[in-house]
Amino acid sequence: MRVYGVVGWKNAGKTGLMERLVAEISARGFSVSTIKHAHHxxxxxxxxxxxxxxxxxxxxxxxxxxxxxxxxxxxxxxxxEPPLELLLSKLAPVDLILVEGYKRDDHPKVEAFRAETGNSLIAPGDPTIRAVAADTALEVEGRPVFDLNATARIADFILREVGL
Structure with missing residues (x-):
């Protein structure tokens, strides 16, 4: 099962990015399901x-x-609360499952980042974060940084990462 995550602090743009990625990847003919973690x-x-x-x-x-x-x-x-692995097993097979949240789990992820939130980046201390999607110019050692709204480029990256 191909799983890729979108993580970030509150108001970082995770849900908007997830929505755009689902639309983009689905439009390319791939089946996509999502899991959203809620802290409340x-x-x-x-x-x-x-x-x-x-x-x-x-x-x-x-x-x-x-x-x-x-x-x-x-x-x-x-x-x-059941672990992500158990929840994933409950989904019907698809080409890709996008996961919003679950930042401490081991699947690969892209971090959504908005400077206005004042939060620090998660990526520098987390090797499971493979790229950052930000609304400001950043450099993250060893990882690509995409414009937060460059949905097609982020989708290209994720699809390459998972072999689709």
């Missing part, structure tokens, strides 16, 4: 809906299905 509690369900009522009643998993899509919600109910 989130809910994709709505109170009062049948699926929410099932979860509130204690269901560990609730699968919603329609003629358009299906979604599986899994409640941890106090258990540890």
């Amino acid at each position: 509690s989130f809910d994709v369900d709505h109170p009062g809906k049948d699926s929410h009522r099932h979860r509130q009643a204690g269901a560990t998993e609730v699968l919603l299905s329609s003629g358009t899509r299906w979604a599986l919600m899994h409640e941890l109910r106090g258990h540890e």
